[in-house]
Amino acid sequence: MVVELISVGTEILLGNIVNTNAAYLAEKCALLGCSLYHQTVVGDNEERMEEAIRQAVDRSDIVILTGGLGPTKDDLTKEVAARVFGRELYMDEHSKKRIADYFERIQSRAVTENNWKQALVPEGAIVIDNHNGTAPGLIIEDEERGKAAILIPGPPDEMKVMFEQDIAPYLNKLQPEGIYSHMVKICGIGESRAETMVADLMEGQSNPTLAPYAKIGEVHFRVTAKAKSEEEAEKLMRPMIDEMYERFGSSIYTTEESVTLEESIVELLKEKGMTLTTAESCTGGKLAGRILNVPGASEVYKEGYITYSNGSKEKILGVKKETLEQYGAVSRQTAQEMALGAADAAKADAALSVTGIAGPGGGTEEKPVGLVYIGCAVHGEVTVREYRFTGNREKNRDYAVVRALTLLREALM
Amino acid sequence: MVVELISVGTEILLGNIVNTNAAYLAEKCALLGCSLYHQTVVGDNEERMEEAIRQAVDRSDIVILTGGLGPTKDDLTKEVAARVFGRELYMDEHSKKRIADYFERIQSRAVTENNWKQALVPEGAIVIDNHNGTAPGLIIEDEERGKAAILIPGPPDEMKVMFEQDIAPYLNKLQPEGIYSHMVKICGIGESRAETMVADLMEGQSNPTLAPYAKIGEVHFRVTAKAKSEEEAEKLMRPMIDEMYERFGSSIYTTEESVTLEESIVELLKEKGMTLTTAESCTGGKLAGRILNVPGASEVYKEGYITYSNGSKEKILGVKKETLEQYGAVSRQTAQEMALGAADAAKADAALSVTGIAGPGGGTEEKPVGLVYIGCAVHGEVTVREYRFTGNREKNRDYAVVRALTLLREALM
Structure with missing residues (x-):
């Protein structure tokens, strides 16, 4: 299943903020076993956004859009995505009530008229509740073409909770296999030499695969396996990791991603x-x-x-x-x-x-x-x-x- | 002048590293007065990279590509960009010597055969020396179409030095009006308070403009002016900077971007x-x-x-x-x-x-x-x-x- 990411927002496009959302979503999707071939950033511009969504829907199975779901006139993601999928927007009473409740809870701000715009949803879309903000997430499916667009708000704390609670399970149901990995971390051997030492392993393998990552003064290799369970994945990765130890010996200081x-x-x-x-x-x-x-x-x-x-x-x-x-x-x-x-x-x-x-x-x-x-x-x-x-x-x-x-x-x- | 960014690298595509290069380059290009409408990330895949470059060249004046210039077989940016621009690669003796010198200097590692691949450059390209690594930067110009591709290595310390020393002046020459700026750096005052103190200056101005940047424990404000000469820009910025001193006094420790x-x-x-x-x-x-x-x-x-x-x-x-x-x-x-x-x-x-x-x-x-x-x-x-x-x-x-x-x-x- 091919997933593609589109980040919407002029502040990302102009470099005022770093696109950490894309890194987060890409890593999570890859770990769920999805293939990722493209990430795109577009500003709050209707024409270019529509073009980007059409292109993404054509070449990928699922398009995840983040940002542009806010209450202002600049926020256009939902409107443009609905048009690409040929859907009208209607006022979703459930979302409207959640927005009213949200403002009552935080009290410090009154609901302004433009906030109700966030309760407009495309016909037939799956509505995902936002536990940290007002804009709901949305999944628009085109069953005929086997395509879907997933719309998530841009603020990282809203995006992450929504992804973990609702989007990840949704994607997981569509996938037969998961992706598991180890990071073989090596110190004391240069990047080129290390890569030469395992060139055959990088070339010849498809499951697990081996890919290098250069860090300052270290070389990391990610061993990745696709399997139905973690246990099965570990079995697939074991011979590769053993072979790495055979070649690099004690220059390997860990095989765990999190260890420095x-x-x-x-x-x-x-x-x-x-x-x-x-x-x-x-x-x-x-x-x-x-x-x-x-x-x-x-x-x-x-x-x-x-x-x-x-x-x-x-x-x-x-x-x-x-x-x-x-x-x-x-x-x-x-x-x-x-x-x-x-x-x-x-x-x-x-x-x-x-x-x-x-x-x-x-x-x-x-x-x-x-x-x-x-x-x-x-x-x-x-x-x-x-x-x-x-x-x-x-x-x-x-x-x-x-x-x-x-x-x-x-x-x- | 429309500039577009393409970041090449599977590790960005899969979210293993956050794409800080794109934010850096977007911000710098915007400061130079360039327009940015698209950023794209592609992996180390020939076909998709070629498609991305062709699309970018069609819709933008300048395409900046980062990453994929390393010595391994996965590094394909140069080869693909050369093909899109219809250029053959040749061995550049100057770059070859620099690579040899680099390895002689660091001594601890021998040059491996694949390192010489980095000295191959497209015919007619401008070669930019890399002061922090081995892969040179490259500018491939298509004068007939008025297009150019700029290729920069992915490691941020190599990329940044190259951009500041050579790419920024190159881009600046192509622009009728330059963008000039000062960074008013403040310590000891919180972000919200500092922004409130100059809210009127941020709202009311168009040339120069004022924009805040939050750093860990500091607040920076960029004052930016568009002008035909640096002198003219300084004249435009002076009253704004004086006003900042009036309001923040000795909490301002510099107005120069480069001073920490x-x-x-x-x-x-x-x-x-x-x-x-x-x-x-x-x-x-x-x-x-x-x-x-x-x-x-x-x-x-x-x-x-x-x-x-x-x-x-x-x-x-x-x-x-x-x-x-x-x-x-x-x-x-x-x-x-x-x-x-x-x-x-x-x-x-x-x-x-x-x-x-x-x-x-x-x-x-x-x-x-x-x-x-x-x-x-x-x-x-x-x-x-x-x-x-x-x-x-x-x-x-x-x-x-x-x-x-x-x-x-x-x-x-």
Whole structure:
């Protein structure tokens, strides 16, 4: 079953708001096993909206329209959709009563005449109650052509409740199979190389399928199966996931969509009963900030240091003056002493240190912008790695954070 | 000039990522004075992409395509666009060299064969260098029909730099009147209140216009003028901006789009010859991370502390054991001692402290999730403010960071 999304609204068209509704609906529909080939955004313009709806109805089975169901003259979605399906509008007494009740409940505003426009519905349409607002949702079916248009209000809280309570069950009834997926998340291997390593799996498979998603410093692969039950889907996906572990080994840190790299590391530290600290120069708190995104990280992380100046590296971390003079603040040696010094100062089992030139200034020929040293000390053993990032200041710092987490994970495994 | 956007990528189509690129590009193009009537999303499918491009070229003057320029077989945007415009692809030596240089610079990864595909460009196309990645941007012009397709890589940091540096000037040249704007950025005043304060200015004006943009913890107003020259535009905008200063006073920290709150604060510290440090509990490095986003912040920021545990608050900041026992770690008193202790430890002129309950766990009836105390010490004088945020963990931490910066700014003014 092919579903197509049309988002109506000039504020989306002009970029004043980000179209999160489309992402939400697309993901939900895909998980219900629907195929999605097109999303469109049109403004509050009658002619272009009609053209978009006609085209969508021609090429897809179900068209979901969001937005343009409000009380103002600009709100035209229902009127245009009714015309495309050849239906007249009539006053729906049930919807009218709900609108009156709604305004009585919130009290703060009186019903204005244009609000009753929202109770007009196309002949033969299924009316869906709105639990968070006034405009009802509508399903207009053309049984002869096997097509339908689903109209949902644009405000996300009205849209989501309506979709979950009424639209999803409606779509589900039309579908024989559901879609299930795992996200295989990999760190420490570049995007191109990772894709090359599983090119055959991406090519050769239809159920399950494998598709890559690039994240900053990580590569994620989604394994997706179509099946009548979750159990059956898991059976279909198992051999593919096993094969991924065969090829990527411990570079895979999770197969669950919801688990982040920092969560997997905090989990690992908890399992081992270890504590962690950080000493950051160029990342300046971003690494700690990311680790402490994890609820409950306090169990493994007590304190950390932002040592931006040479003086603070000496004073807080005990980096030797001679090291700084001889090799510079951005050096393998300094990263090493920073990691050891941080572990010592915080009395932590493990420590990560980051020192580098994030840019845009500060680079030299010998030590260019993007040069970053990351140190990882675990129980007194230090590993230092050199990286050369090529982004802007922000990206270099973000990459350094992910590389530091990856290095710690390797050291802990 | 009518511009149309096509976003290419199955991950957008299926809702795995939110289409922030489209919002960014739509907003920028509208600011340049372009008309936008359609946005479309298609997946990595040759046939549907070709159909979408042909339709867009027919009905619009310029089609901007994002995504699908990567090295994999799924990346087809360039190939399909070249076909629609009747162009062959050839190996562009300049782009090839840039890709080779890129991989040499980052060293950690070898060039794989599929990377060279990114140096193939359509005959006669304008090649735009990518400063944050490997795929170049491309402009394919059909002078006879007066049409053009602009191809930009999908990763937002690559897309944005390319748009600002090369695409925006290209579009601007095609327009008779340019659009110019200032962003009046305000901190310390809530969104609703700020909008009420300038409701008359938003209603009554057509050139310049005034429109609000809500950011986390800040309110931005864009002042936009249409004019033949920048000078003329500045003259049109001046009275409006003066009026904003009249109403918001020193709550306005800049009128420049590119200046951030943290930059304005680093600038203020530099002017006063003052240094700053931070002591963070619930924000765990995010506040320092944000300040150190500013290039050259090393002049005012030497070191900072992440004191997540009670022990570290005592040890590093000298918070009294009795204070922690009597009032708790999340209290006005602890925030005060943290700020004073941090300034002392870092020998800094100013210090910010943050202690709170970010959630989801850790809340009690007396001290609920979202309760945050922020301290600001300047030359030994401390101000502490209590905040009650209502978001999730991430949002609460982000709000705390902005409130801390705002408090410091007030103290410095």
